[in-house]
Amino acid sequence: MKLSEVTLSHRYADMGDAFGRRINPTPFKHPQLIDINPAVLQLLGINAAEASNPDWAQLGCGAKLFHGSRPFAMKYTGHQFGVYNPDLGDGRALLLGEVEHQGKSWELHLKGAGQTPYSRFGDGRAVLRSTIREYLAGEALSGLGIRSTRALSIVGSDEPVTREQIEKGAMLIRVAESHVRFGHFEYLFYTKQLQAQQQLIGEICRRFLPDSQELSIGEQAEAMLRFTTRRSAELVAGWQAVGFAHGVLNTDNMSIIGDTFDYGPYAFLDDYDPTFICNHSDHTGRYAFEQQPGVVLWNLNALAHSLSGFVSVEALRDCLEQFQPQVTDAFAARMRAKLGLTTEEEGDQALCADLLQLLQQGEADYTLFFRALSRYRGERPAQGLQECLAEAQxxxxxxxxxxxxxxxxxxxxxxxxxxxAMLATNPKYLLRNYLAQKVIETAETGDYQPLHTLRQLLQSPFDEHSQHEVWASAPPESGKRIPLSCSS
Structure with missing residues (x-):
């Protein structure tokens, strides 16, 4: 369809004031389209030729709204670093509405759109740096076969925004099947809005668990928790297999449908280090790479508690007990694929664990080692693999x-x-932080070609792209462990 034919619906916002507030975005005065994502255009059913439509700069900053759009700030709460915070919500983003295409509904969320009733003391803006990082991260994980929100466009401006320093403001249109977080259910539970919570459970079941429509509300809530538990287990297993550290796994950053959600100080591993902490604000290592499965289970416990008005303790406990075996099975399947194994044996877990220990001791680049292993044919010496490890190993x-x-x-x-098979499983191209930083610094000068190039590589990370070999190189020492904050 043409851009002018896009019409948004509002099933979430239409549920009522218990779920948020309608508010218009605060647009940029001089917006500039930085990038439009052809792959997401296709998801939404918008013609590829519409990428050149001049309206994108206005639509991507809220100066012009899609037909039928009624922007809406969602209200939720959540546990941040293990502590409940009742004062959360869409403080700098607005749900624009939903697009229907090929039997799926896609929500458009304008991030950086200005202050809302939930901004607290924030300015409601996003900066070019964090916007580029989120834009690329969604493509990186999607390209690796891991569920994620994605983004349709980036629009920049000359508007100054103060973070650690003065930066340029930017907005992106985030796209997801649902923006409902664990924190939505926590908010309704702790404020004792059980009727609204029942309404939200029904909406999630209608969209994602259609076979549960005839069940009681208690059975629907249990079915939803089982669905979310399984999807979250598959998600974190995927993160661990590709070496992705989220950085801020608060319950308000957890998607009810198991998408990777709310990118901040994330990072992909360079050298394999299970204790890696990517968020310099995480002083206790709560969200360290190796802690992610346990933290996701902690978050699922918080979600389960918020559903205790509908589901028995015994059923909640049974749901949560499925998580660990689901993570183990999903991770094992991914690692067998990375090792090129097509059958399952009892000793596979030990074989994998021994390799990961070797990579850690040898300070090996996680991605480069598995890419080299993808070409291994039993040769001795295995020079391509030896080059990835310290000589002592x-x-x-x-x-x-x-x-x-x-x-x-x-x-x-x-x-x-x-x-x-292994070359189609172990990526050549990865969103390393030094590459993201390089793209950001170039974009801040007004040159967006590196951004376009990296986005394309991340969308097909297993292909050779021989003309872009430099993007597959190991990072320099100065490019490892780049400090990242929540404003990232």
Whole structure:
């Protein structure tokens, strides 16, 4: 369809004032379109030719609204670093409405749109730096086959916004099947709005669990929790397998449908370090990389507690007890794929654990090692793999490869087929922080070509793209452990 034909509906906002407030965005005076995402245009059913429509700059900053749009600030609460905060909500973003395409409903959310009733002391703005990081992160995880919100566009401005320093303001249109967070249910529970909570449970079930429509509200709430638990388990298993650290896994940053949500100080691992902390505000390591499965379970407990008005304690406990085996199974499946294994054996978990320990001790680049392993055919010495590890670990590598060779032999693995499958599983291109920083610094000078290039590479990260080899290089030492804050 043409851009002029896009018409938004408002099933979430139409549920009533218990869920937020209608408010118009505060647009930029001089907006500039920085990038439009062709892949998301396709998701929404908008013609590719519409990418050049001059209205995007106005639509992407709220100066002009899509047909039928009635912007809405969502109210929710949540636990931040384990402490309940009742004063949360869309403080700088507005739900514009929903687009229907091919049986799916996609919500458009304008982020950086100005102050709302939930801004507290914030200015309601986003900066170009954080906007680019969120824009690229959604494409990176989606390209790796991990559920995520995505973004349709970035619009920049010359409007000054103060964070750690004065930066340029920007907005993006975030796209997701749902923007409902764990914190939405916590808000309605702690404010004793059980009728509204029942309404929200019904809406989630209608959209994502259609087979539950004839169930009682208690059965629907339990079905929703089981759905969210499973999707969250699959999500965090995916993060651990690709080396993604979210950085701020508060309950208000957790999606009820199991999407990666609210990008702030995230990072992908360079050297494999399970204790890695990407958020310099996380002084206790609550959200360290290796802690993510446990934190997601903690958040699910908070969600379950908020549903205790509808679901028995026994049923809640049973739901939550499914999480750990679901994470273990999903992670094992992803790691077998990364190792090129097509069958399952009892010793696979130990084989994987031994490799991860080797990578940690050898200070190996996680992504580059698995990409090199994707070309391994039993050669000795395994020079491509040795180059990824400190020399002191070469002997341990040889020992591990012996176990790996015997494991491959037991399933009669064909090296050519295995290499092809592994190259389609272990990415060549990754959203490393030093690359994101390079793109941001270039964009701040008005040059957006590196942003366009990196976005395209992240959308097909397993392909060779031989003309862009430099983007697949290991980071320099100065590019590792770049300090990141929540304003990132």
């Amino acid at each position: 070469h002997s341990a590598l040889e020992q591990w490869l012996g176990h790996y060779d015997r494991r491959l032999a037991r399933e009669h693995s064909d090296s050519c087929a295995r290499n092809r």
